[in-house]
Amino acid sequence: MSHNTFGHLFRVTTWGESHGPAIGCVVDGCPPGLRLSEADIQPFLDRRRPGQSKLVTQRQEPDEVRILSGVFEGLTTGTPIALEITNQDQRSRDYGEIAEAFRPGHADLAYHLKYGVRDYRGGGRSSARETAMRVAAGAVARVVLGPEVRVRGAMVALGADPVDRANWDWEEVARNDAFCPDPVAAARWTESLLAVRKNGSSLGAVIEVVAEGLPPGLGAPIYGKLDAEIAAALMSINAVKGVEIGDGFAAAALSGEANADEMRVDPDGTLRFESNHAGGVLGGISTGQPVVARFAVKPTSSILTPRRTVDRHGREVELVTKGRHDPCVGLRAVPVGEAMLACVLADHLLRHRAQNPQAPDRARLPRN
Numbered sequence: 001m002s003h004n005t006f007g008h009l010f011r012v013t014t015w016g017e018s019h020g021p022a023i024g025c026v027v028d029g030c031p032p033g034l035r036l037s038e039a040d041i042q043p044f045l046d047r048r049r050p051g052q053s054k055l056v057t058q059r060q061e062p063d064e065v066r067i068l069s070g071v072f073e074g075l076t077t078g079t080p081i082a083l084e085i086t087n088q089d090q091r092s093r094d095y096g097e098i099a100e101a102f103r104p105g106h107a108d109l110a111y112h113l114k115y116g117v118r119d120y121r122g123g124g125r126s127s128a129r130e131t132a133m134r135v136a137a138g139a140v141a142r143v144v145l146g147p148e149v150r151v152r153g154a155m156v157a158l159g160a161d162p163v164d165r166a167n168w169d170w171e172e173v174a175r176n177d178a179f180c181p182d183p184v185a186a187a188r189w190t191e192s193l194l195a196v197r198k199n200g201s202s203l204g205a206v207i208e209v210v211a212e213g214l215p216p217g218l219g220a221p222i223y224g225k226l227d228a229e230i231a232a233a234l235m236s237i238n239a240v241k242g243v244e245i246g247d248g249f250a251a252a253a254l255s256g257e258a259n260a261d262e263m264r265v266d267p268d269g270t271l272r273f274e275s276n277h278a279g280g281v282l283g284g285i286s287t288g289q290p291v292v293a294r295f296a297v298k299p300t301s302s303i304l305t306p307r308r309t310v311d312r313h314g315r316e317v318e319l320v321t322k323g324r325h326d327p328c329v330g331l332r333a334v335p336v337g338e339a340m341l342a343c344v345l346a347d348h349l350l351r352h353r354a355q356n357p358q359a360p361d362r363a364r365l366p367r368n
Helices: 038-048 092-099 108-115 121-126 128-145 170-175 183-198 226-235 248-253 330-355
Strands: 011-016 022-028 065-067 081-086 150-158 205-212 240-245 263-265 271-273 291-297 307-310 316-319
Touching (some): 011 128, 022 128, 038 065, 038 128, 038 330, 081 128, 108 121, 121 128, 128 150, 128 330, 150 183, 226 291, 226 330, 240 248
Antiparallel strands (some): 011 022, 022 081, 065 081, 150 205, 263 271, 307 316
16 A cells, blocks of 8 residues: 655654554655653644544544654754554454444545555554654644744534634634534534534534744645645545635636735735735745635534444445444544644745745835
8 A cells, every 4th residue: 555655845754453463654755953851742643643532422532643754952954754553452353234334424445445455443444543643743843833833723513614813813722622613503513423423423514724923935835735734734635525716616716806816015025915815825836825615524424323334345234333433524624624734834935945945035025
């Protein structure tokens, strides 16, 4: 199985299965001399960790990360950084029935048709358990980006119920279990998710991730477009079925006058945009504005309602998916989306500095 690596200069390779002894990743291309310890990575893993509330899967995994290489006396050495998390709460018996049958909505059938063999325990390599290592790699990427760049995310819709952006408060995201920036919507969502969980069903979600403090110039105008690589990274997350940058699909309903982000120049020469419909990227290159992306996550396919399917012998059967599952995978996808955005941005920042070491760190124009 190939294609377990992404990135160019900042490269991440993940390994391991949901119910194997451990999962891990190797981060290659991190510059030397940066301060890094497990304490810099663990808080991000704690946000993604299962079993923290009634709204997520009750699998109990501490997700304690170990740095195995690439760091000496608290500083990165420039060599590959190997990270590992031990799996501690596997219940492979929950997946005995799907050893023969393919779960509707899951990758089981596609894996079987491609490889002829699959690890059915929790989905094996296709399990969202793998995303813990993306979050760990994302923490390293944040160190590369530096404190001036802030990457954060929030869930902005649960099913067909969106947040009210007039109530948006970034601080609220950490105060509720739904990663919601709107306290009113968070209360609704909690009740909805508890009811959905009780019924053994699931809901989809939309997550928004934002990066602020970026310099202009990240990305390339043709095959290295920043927004294209962000979209690819977000689409690689489990259960994601759609991505948009800036206004995204809503831009199709705007006129050219409404969509164009008008510009001004402040007295010190700093370029200022009047709006950000483009999501901080024009022509595949960052403008210095906040980079904004959203991604849609489908409802969890593991539900208690019997669904018709087939087994590997070609027989039609009925299947109920057992085990411990999220009623909405969008909740724990928020830190994963942040991590993938951070990894892409770190990669592009290193590429930008390599090609344009004298490029300005903010959008400024000379004043006549």
